[in-house]
Amino acid sequence: MKSLRFYLAMAAAKGALFGLRLLRRNGTSLPGDVAVKIDKNFLAELTPPETVIAVTGTNGKTTVSNLLTSILRGAGHSVTNNSLGTNIRAGVVTALLADSTFSGRPKKDIAVLEVDERSSLLIYPYLKPDYLICNNLMRDSIKRNAHTEFIRYIIDSALPESTKLILNADDLICALLAPKNESRTYFGITADIPTTFAQDNTVKDIVYCPNCGGKLVADYIRYNHIGRMHCEKCGMGNPEPDFVVTAIDSAGGVFTVSHGGEAREFRLISDNIVNVYNSCGVIALLSTMGMSFEDIARGFSSAAIVKSRLGEVEVCGRKITVMMAKGQNPIACSRCVSYAASVPVRDKRVIIMEDDKHDNTNNVENTCWIYDCDYSPLKDDSITHVLFVGPRCLDQYLHALMDGVPEEKMSCTPDYHDIPEVLETRGCSNFYFLHDLYYERESEEVTRALTEKLREEGAV
Amino acid sequence: MKIEALFPEVCSLFGDGKNIKYLELMLPEAEFIKTPLTGEPYLAPDVDLVLIGSMTERTQRMVLEKLIPCKEKLLALVDSGVPILATGSAADIFCREIHYVTEKIDAEGLGIFDLEVRTDLFKRYNGKVLGRSGDLTLTGFKSQFSFFYGDNSAFPFMECERGIGINPQSRLEGMRRNNLICTQLLGPLLPSNPLFAEYLVSLTGRAAEAPFKKAAMAAYEQRLREFRDPKTEF
Structure with a gap:
């Protein structure tokens, strides 16, 4: 049973949404702001879609979120997505309420929500994601995000243990996220292993083993701390990826992903290594959700990175x-x-x-x-x-x-x-x-x- | 000339590492000792300058484990007038104690300054500072979880014209004892303040021109104009 306050908040937020649409201002999170101002528990009272996917991480959230939405819609799912608004709480609430009935029932099957890491504490305790994909955790805004240990602390504190994680195995900070969550799927790249190490002037957000404090030795580094490393003292290192990019053919415009003995080519949407990670994460998530490689590949054939990116x-x-x-x-x-x-x-x-x-x-x-x-x-x-x-x-x-x-x-x-x-x-x-x-x-x-x-x- | 950078692999969080690089460009003949967290601090009497930069809260505790046993060596350098520059959250460790409010942990600091640090991960402060230290005017940025409490009026690093000092009620920024300079201004303090870089080197008894001085001064002077503009938010 939802509270009276919830219905008041929903009516006001829907009204704001309607007004903004008349003014052709779709990219605002004002309705979500209005809803939360009236009812602090609005997000908890709203019935979420059957499947909720949270997309987080320092870089690539928008690309991953857009790819997921595009492929899922192409496969016939109805999807709620906050790509038009913001990725903080108000943006997430706006997207969800826009696709809900007045009684707070979802009109769509799946929510693909880009979530700002810093907003984790305001979102995950109320809207429990079924899946969370995190493609990297690295240095970001000094003012908001401080450092990766702080961001990890926030996500770890907020995320429900039931959430299934899809994590970048080649990012040790990301791979260690939410250790209590048992369902963990890793993705990574073994193609084109660099033969030279990153230059000295690149910043690295993890240098010592978080378990024992031993020095982390790089097996190879693609950029910053992305690559594979192990602790010289206790041996802890990057987990083995379940979904692996084994080949990148820039000229042919394809990349190959292997999983459980199956390998398939997918269209390369960009040969920037960052976007290969983004793409592999998307494949890992969709496959974990039960989608076949065939269907995912079909989705990739028409997917693209937003022009503004x-x-x-x-x-x-x-x-x-x-x-x-x-x-x-x-x-x-x-x-x-x-x-x-x-x-x-x-x-x-x-x-x-x-x-x-x-x-x-x-x-x-x-x-x-x-x-x-x-x-x-x-x-x-x-x-x-x-x-x-x-x-x-x-x-x-x-x-x-x-x-x-x-x-x-x-x-x-x-x-x-x-x-x-x-x-x-x-x-x-x-x-x-x-x-x-x-x-x-x-x-x-x-x-x-x-x-x-x-x-x-x-x-x- | 020997310059020791303490734990640069973990104490270069917000561009602070560029202070070391600026000095490397400024003093190409100097020997740079980059002490890793797994090593032992050098801090010998023949060291001419010591640098330490911003770090995470967890790293602060590891750094203190390394430095507390070296406190006597550090104090000897301070008393003999060796310049030591601590930027950003490195300044915290020179205080008496640090209370990590969010994590409910208390840590003993180096205790060189009788100040107490309160670190709250859910209260991040961002601000600018325009201040004077002797004849120098410095500009800088603060992004921090911690404030210092106690009286630093006997040993401030600088007086703020705009922006806050060691806490929101304070106009006195940082701490100074002899040539030990601790400031919560973080990041690339030296390239951003080329005249201060020259002053810091002068404390070693040498003179050197700030690298790319024309470009550095142009950026500094632009910032100075903006920081003096009453319309600029602090």
């Missing part, structure tokens, strides 16, 4: 690759830089607009994260120019100098409107535009202006 614009044979990375998240930004450097083409020009404009203008800013980014890949000879853009471009420029990037191939401008004018584009066919989450509208503006400039210049 990764997009390409081609004009007169010249290409602008647009990549989104969360500002204040040094590893996400470093991965984008590393990816741009690794693409095997010559004469690349990179625009970095990753400082957090929102933080600069709306919050008490903290720019220390910039110095945790790894700009050393920008030294690569294939990158001929780097343009830092935004209010903290001078800090980024200084840090790039400290990382050894030559002064003569860098410039900076605080105003993004200046990009087309400041960036020398003639003779170049490959541009990489890395921008922060809160620069989505501005990035579209810049991409349009750059496209226009390239069109005017014509083919190289």
Whole structure:
């Protein structure tokens, strides 16, 4: 029996939702805020869909959540998803109530909910997920997330023991999450094992064994602490993955996943290793839920990463690759830089607009994260120019100098409107535009202006 | 010249590691001793400068296990005027005791400063600081779970023009004893304050120019303008 307060909250929230839809403002969490303000227990009283999947982790939540939603819908399921709103409690509540009746009954079979790690304590005790997928736990916003030990503590404190976990075996912090939860499925990558170790200037969030304090020795590292390592004292190390990417064929656009003696090729949605992990996690989760490899592969054939996260614009044979990375998240930004450097083409020009404009203008800013980014890949000879853009471009420029990037191939401008004018584009066919989450509208503006400039210049 | 970075593999949480890198660029001839948590602190009389940066709460307790037995060596360096810089949550361990409120754990600190630390994982403080230490104006950032309680008026590191000191009621930031400087300003304090980097090195009796000084000063001066702007939130 639901409380009267619950029905009042539902009526007010539904009213807010209706009004916002009339105003065509779908991407807000206001209805969820209204509901929780009226009834603090709203989330606990709401009847959840039959299956609830929580998607969490530092990087890749949105990609995983969107892939899961797309594949599940393609397979005929009805899915509630919070991709239009936020991943904090209000966003989760908004998504659920939007797909519920007035009496609080779900209209959909499955909820795929992206959950901000920091919001775990406000969500999991009330909405118990059947499955939780976590693709990595790494350094994130200094201000909100502090450090990975704190984030692990929060998730471990909040998560019900009954939740089935789908975890990245190649991330030791993530793999050790919620030790009391018995149902654990691991995914990982054994393809293309790196032969060189990560550079010294990359940050690592786990150095010593959490069990005995012994030194963790790397068998190999893909980036930061992602890879395989073991404790030299007690032998503890990464668990063996149940679902394994055994081959990545970038040219053929496929990757192979093995599980329980079965191996199958899936369409590669992006050859960035981060997205291979995201994809493998999705396959592991859906397979654990009972979906066949065949059906999952069918879903992957039409799935894509949202354009705002990764997009390409081609004009007169010249290409602008647009990549989104969360500002204040040094590893996400470093991965984008590393990816741009690794693409095997010559004469690349990179625009970095990753400082957090929102933080600069709306919050008490903290720019220390910039110095945790790894700009050393920008030294690569294939990158001929780097343009830092935004209010903290001078800090980024200084840090790039400290990382050894030559002064003569860098410039900076605080105003993004200046990009087309400041960036020398003639003779170049490959541009990489890395921008922060809160620069989505501005990035579209810049991409349009750059496209226009390239069109005017014509083919190289 | 010998510079010891204490436990840099775990005490570089918020970009603090870039203080070591900045000094490496500034003093290319210096020998850098990077003491891991599995090793023993050097802290010998011939060390010229010691650095320690931000760490997690669990790491603080492990670091204290390492440093409490070395307290006499550390005090000898402090008394002989060797500059020691502790940034971010490294400052906590120099206080008398740390109360981890959330985890309900109390830990004995190094006790060099008679202050008590209260660490609450559910109360994160974020803020900026604009302050003066001697002739220098510093800018910096705070993101922390801990505040210090007690009276640091006899030994502050700097006086805040804007932002808070050791707790929300305090205008006196950090602690200083001789050339031991403890500040809750975290991260890349030296590249962000190139004149302070030069001052710190001058405490060793040497002079060196801050690396990429023109670029570093441009970023510092921009921040200084913004921090002095009354519209800037702290």
